[in-house]
Amino acid sequence: MKYSILIILVVLSFGAISAHEGGHGTPSKQWELTTNEIIQADFIKYENGEVWLMDSNHTIQTFQITDFVEADQKYIKTKSEFIHSLNGSEPIKVAPQSVSSFNWALIGLGIILLSFSIFKLIKQKKAVYLTHGVLGLGVILIVSCKNTNSAKTSTTQAPSSNVSLMQTFFEKFDGVTTHSDENYLYISSNGLPDHDMMVGIKNWQQQVPIKQNYTGDNSWAIPTHPKMAENPLSTKTNLLKGAIAVAVNGIPIFNPLNNRGEDANAIGELDNWGGHCGRADDYHYHLPPLHLQDQVGAGNPVAYAVDGFPVYGETTDTLDEYLGKTNADGSYEYHAIKEYPYLIAGMRGEVILDPKTEAPENQVSPQPRTQELRPALRPLRGAEIVEFKTLGENSYALTYSLDSEEYIINYKWDSEDNYSYQFINPDGTSTVETYKPREK
Structure with a gap:
């Protein structure tokens, strides 16, 4: 028993x-x-x-x-x-x-x-x-x-990045330099692209592009040992602040949505190159910079996301819900599409979030600091930027149209970072403002 x-x-x-x-x-x-x-x-x-x-x-x-x-x-x-x-x-x-x-x-x-x-x-x-x-x-x-x-x-753990190869893409552009340590590739630039800017903007907050000090310990940092995230962050409900990628010309790429959750492209905030200026007069893209393919060559990345994965142009391959795909070797890559969300629908790799920010206006850490110069201004209703010219070293002219009349802003800065702005009215009268940057 x-x-x-x-x-x-x-x-x-x-x-x-x-x-x-x-x-x-x-x-x-x-x-x-x-x-x-x-x-x-x-x-x-x-x-x-x-x-x-x-x-x-x-x-x-x-x-x-x-x-x-x-x-x-x-x-x-x-x-x-x-x-x-x-x-x-x-x-x-x-x-x-x-x-x-x-x-x-x-x-x-x-x-x-x-x-x-x-x-x-x-x-x-x-x-x-x-x-x-x-x-x-x-x-x-x-x-x-x-x-x-x-x-x-x-x-x-995805395959580690080929750092030397990454550097060749960034260093095709004048003024962009890189260095690395065991965890990151650092990208340094002055935040100004070598193409014209601002032309085509119809929803303008009166900013104009100035240089930024993205150098030294304030450089952009791209992880070189990326990891696939268990819970990828949707860029529809996260990361409306700060960059989500860095273009190979050293210009940051922000979420296609602005900090109000609007498609910046659809509401006319972007120029002909998919960019505009933020409140610190910092130029950045909100669209994938596909125009850079002419310089990096077909089949090469136009940017790297802040999770470490490359961003390529359009493809006929099937993409996942994050607008990326996994390759046979286990590596991952994003691709661009023509409609919203344009690129990086979700941050597929692991990232560290800035603890001082909250969703949806959170951001990936580390992020370089921008320099504040002029006070943040309000949108100038009805204005459209029609011309942007380089007048000389560190000297530019922006022309905008308002009520069928043209206004010009001539601005420049010297080696000691003294900034001068001349605002020229249609009747020829003008005013001048001067500023000195202050670190955030």
Whole structure:
């Protein structure tokens, strides 16, 4: 009787610990198609928009990812990223697994049963002890199987960036320099591109572009060992402040939404190059700077996101919900599209957020400081910028049209950072203002 009770307890333990997900020899997942058809099959791979599955007859079937419902599409992309990471140069980091006290007790019970049975079987040759031994061995195997299959991934390490290659893209542009340490590539510039600016803006807050001191410890920092984030940040509800990427010409790229959550391009705030000035008169893009492809060459990145991943131009490849794709080596890259959100719909890599900011107006840290100069001004309703000229070294002229008349702002600065602004009215009268930058 006492042996029967012991056997029942062990069998009940089997039920508790063997109810793990999946089985052996049958497909492990049900897939739902947009036609409401259900398929039982194993995932094989996802490539170029095609999903490969294998059914119970070991027949390979292929589908377009758009054939699946949204939840399964997300599962496919996550699974594919995991597989690519396994095949990349850096392995998936698996959180160490521990065996619970209960499981250790079960393993101990199994060992006792196995040892006791072997001893009694030799001495008394009773079949009941053979049964106990089988049960003991079963406990040990099942608990071990459970702990082996319960491992979960914690962080996906993408391949490290080729820093030397990254530097060649940035250093194609005059005035842009780089240096690196073991964690970051640093990009230094004066914040002014080598193309014209501001022309085409129809919703203007009266800023004009001036130089910024993005140098030394105030340079832009791009991680060179990027990691895939477990919970990517949507740029629709995050990062409305600060840059989300740095163009290869040293100009920061901000969220396509302004700090009021509006599409800056759709409301006329941007110039013909996808940029404008912020309140510190700091020039930056809100659109992917595809015009830079002429200088970096087709197939090369036009920017790097602040999570470390490159940003490329448009592509015919299938992109994920973050406007990126995972490559065969486990690396990740963003691409541009013509409509909102234009680029980086979500920060796919891990980033550190500035603790002094809150969503949606949060920002990635570190961010260089800008220099405040003139007071922030209000939008000049009805004004359109029609011309921007370089008059000489550190000297510019901006012309805007208002009520069918043209106004000119001539401005310049000297080697000691003394700024002078001349505001010329249509009738020829003018006023002059002078400023000295102050650090934030």
